[in-house]
Amino acid sequence: MRESRKAYSASEGVRKAYLRSLADPKSRIDPRIHSGMEDLIIDAKMLADAASGLVYRKYTIEESGGPADPALPFELSVPVWVRTREDTLRIEHSRDGATWTTVYEKIADFRDPSTIFPYPVEIPKDQDAMRVDGTHYFRSWIMNYQGDTSWSDPLTLIFDRDPPYSHATPVKFPDIPVVTDDSLKVGAKLKLPAYTGGAPGDQVLVYWMSHIPEKIEDLDPPIVTLPTTGAEQELSIPEDKIRAVGDGGVYALYLLVDKALNISALSVWTSIPVALGELPTAFGDPEVPLATAADGFLIDQADAQLGVEVWVPWQEHIKATDTVVVTWGSIELPAETVGSANKEFIQIKVPEETLLRAYGSNEGPLPTNVSYVLNRGTHPVGGADTDINVDFETMDPGGPSPEWPLPIHPGLEPVVVRGRGAASGENELDDDDAGLPADLEVELYSFAKENDELEFYWAGELATTYTVSDTDKPNDTILVVAPWAVIEKGGNGPAIPVNYRASRPGVHNPVHATPTDVLVDAITITPVAATFNHLVRGMITCASIQASNGHVGGPAVEVLIPDLTEYHQFSAFTKIQAKWWVYRGETDDLGFDVIDAVTLDVSIDIDDEHPITGFTWRIPYATNVLPTHEGNTDPRFNSSRANVQYILKTGKGDIESIEARVDLAFMPPSGVCDPAGGAI
Structure with a gap:
């Protein structure tokens, strides 16, 4: 009976095992089939460390990290398998090697001759399973047309997308003393601060730049690249790199890069003074040239x-x-x-x-x-x-005017000018005002005080002054007189400036009124007389004629027309009229009989040959001088009286110069003057 119960219990165990096997189809598959798939393959270029399976960051990030860190496809390859007319290919992923999820699936006929093996599979990186750093397991899983399945052993990979310092900003280099030629003799050194999480394969990239980079793309090439494990360490900066960048405010900063090529944030920059070459040692005092x-x-x-x-x-x-x-x-x-x-x-x-x-x-x-x-x-x-x-103290209690430092003060009303002629208008002087003074009126400014002094200027020349009295009040009208001599000196013009300035005892800076433009057309002029060249004892002699003979035009009486520039202010002109005439006889008591044959009356343009600054007018000897000696037997007529006048041809009319006179006494005792040589 006991044997019978034992047999029944054993049979019951077999039956339970059989039922469990029906519920788990995988247990009925030959284990040798499961292990027949070759492992997935990863390209060696994707691995930062083949021994551990560490994958470079750029293959595990979804989007580009910028030009220095482009995103690349994450790709695994499946070795060839026994293919049927329809296979289901999966790439499965696990974090613990026990629980697997599908991250890629494709159902196809992989027997096509064009299919490449090992078969490349790009695995999407936007899946939650792919976004976590740490250890990742990948295997291939294939089910054929008949429903048989096989899978490979796990491929172990490590994802690391966390840079040194994580996403915090690295601590800056500590400050160092100025870098000079002398300090370079012992070398320039920077101290890299320690950081947590340092690992073998980490590197520091040091930048030594003349400008502050705003982002990684603005960096110059690093001047030093060294391995680091996270401990504080001293970094030597090559002298040639320092000299290449030159004097500064040089900015030193760094990046940390781990084995997976995760790049830290850019460190805060450290400004380092650099002063290369021989330095000045003597320093003279500064000068302010306007303060002496x-x-x-x-x-x-x-x-x-x-x-x-x-x-x-x-x-x-x-x-x-x-x-x-x-x-x-x-x-x-x-x-x-x-x-x-x-x-x-x-x-x-x-x-x-x-x-x-x-x-x-x-x-x-x-x-x-x-x-x-x-x-x-x-x-x-x-x-x-x-x-x-x-x-910079000012008379105005309100302080400097908006136009400061211009001396013009908007609180000073401009001068009003009134001539004393019959037809004078406001701020105009005409012919009726000639020889007369002009009245200057001004409204007194609001901040006037007793003993303020007003100085009135006509064309920049001081015309008169006025001292504010105790009875003067702001806005009173002040009347002063500009003398004719000052007006005349200022000349004619469409806008002669007339203004005044106010000063106060104890206040250094005066204030000025806006100039009033006055139309002045009241001044008449008489241009000065011409003069003569080569005079001998005040006369034109034979020696005078000989002195002029070297000119290309031959011998002549040379008349000097003076500088006419100053007369332009009265009225513009572009030409003059020049006259030459001669009276018979040596003295005025012999009369004023003109020798018509030698008279000249010519128009001369003011140009490059005859500049306004003055020129020589030549009276030809042969035609307009020699004929003045007419052979009169009376010796009082051996010499004569020559006259010259020029006339400015202006828009306002002709303006005649003072007449110039000179004695013509060019006949020597022999009676013949040779212009080319001495007297005969």
Whole structure:
């Protein structure tokens, strides 16, 4: 009975095992079939480390990381298998080697002769299973037409897309002292800070640049590439690389790259002063040319209008790429490159707004320090300073006008000019005003005070002054007189400037009114007389004629027409009329009988041959001088009286010059003058 129960129990176990086998079809497949598939193949170029199966980052990222990190397909290859007319090919993935999910599937007839083996499979990287870093297992799984399945052993790969420092910014290089020729003798070194997670195969790429890169694409090639394990380490910078970049503010920064070519963020840059070459050692004081001992080293509003400069003396061993930083008072000006300075001074303009801001609301002279620093790169090599005074105090309690440093103040009304002639108009002087003074009227400005002095100018010439009295009030009309002598000196013109300036005792900077343009056409002129060349005792003699004979035009009386430039202000002209006539006899008591045969009356254009600055008019000897000796037996008629006048042909009419007179006494005792030689 006991044997019978044992047999029944054994049979029951077999039956249960059989039922389990029906529920699990895989247990009925010959294990030798399962293990017959060859392993998946991965191209060696995709592996950063073949021993561990570490895959380069660029094959595991979905999108391009930029030009330096392009995304490439993640591809595995399936070795050839026993194919049927319809096979199902899967690539399965697992994180633990036990649970598998399908990441690729294709159903096809793989027997086509064109099918390449090992069969390449590009696995999409946008699947959740593919996005995790760490160990990944891949195997091929194939089911044939008959329903038989086979799979390969796992291919173990490692994905690593986390760069050193993860996604944080690496710590910057610590600062180092200035790099000079002397310091390069012992070498320039940077200290790479330690970082966590360092691993064999990590590298540091060091950049030494003259500009700050905003992104990785802006980087120059690295000057040093070295392995690192994450510990703090000292990095030597090659001297030739330092000299190639030159003086700076050089910016040193780095990237970390691991074995999978994950690139860290760009480190914060470290500014390193670099000053190469021989350095200046002597520094002269700066100069402010408009502030000298003659004016108590003072800069005022008129200087500001002209343009204030600081002149930095040229130093021995200075470089064109060096920079100079000037400080005016407490305000530092932007650095200026030395460049092609004249080897005596580096001239630096001080902006008007800097001048005014440094002076502030002070009154009277303000002691102001002016200094400079010479920099090579960002390294201050040396400098010097000087002290001056600045006075921008204004009469206006409201402060400098918007036009500052122009002296024109909008609160000063312009002058109104009135002539005293019968037909005079406002701001016009005509013929009726000739010889008369002019009245100048002005409305007194709002901030006028007793003892303010007003100086009135006509064409830049001081015409008159007026001192504000205790009875004068703002907006009162002030009347002063411009003398005719000043008006006449200013000349005619369509816009003669008339203005005034106001000054106050104790206030250095005067204020000016806008000039009034006055139409002046009240001045008549008489051009000066012409003169004669080669005179002998004030006369035209035979020697005078001989002195002119070397001219291509032959002998002549040479008349000098003077510089006519000044007469243009009265009325423009482009030609003159010139006259020559001769009276018989040596003295006026012999009458004024004109020798008609020698008279000249010609028009002369003002041109290159006859410039407005003056020219010579030649009276031909043979035709217009010699015939004046007519053979009269009376010796009083052996000489005669020549006359010259020129006339300006202006738009306003003819303007005649003063007549010029000279005695013609060219006959020697022999009675014959040889222009080519001596008297006969």
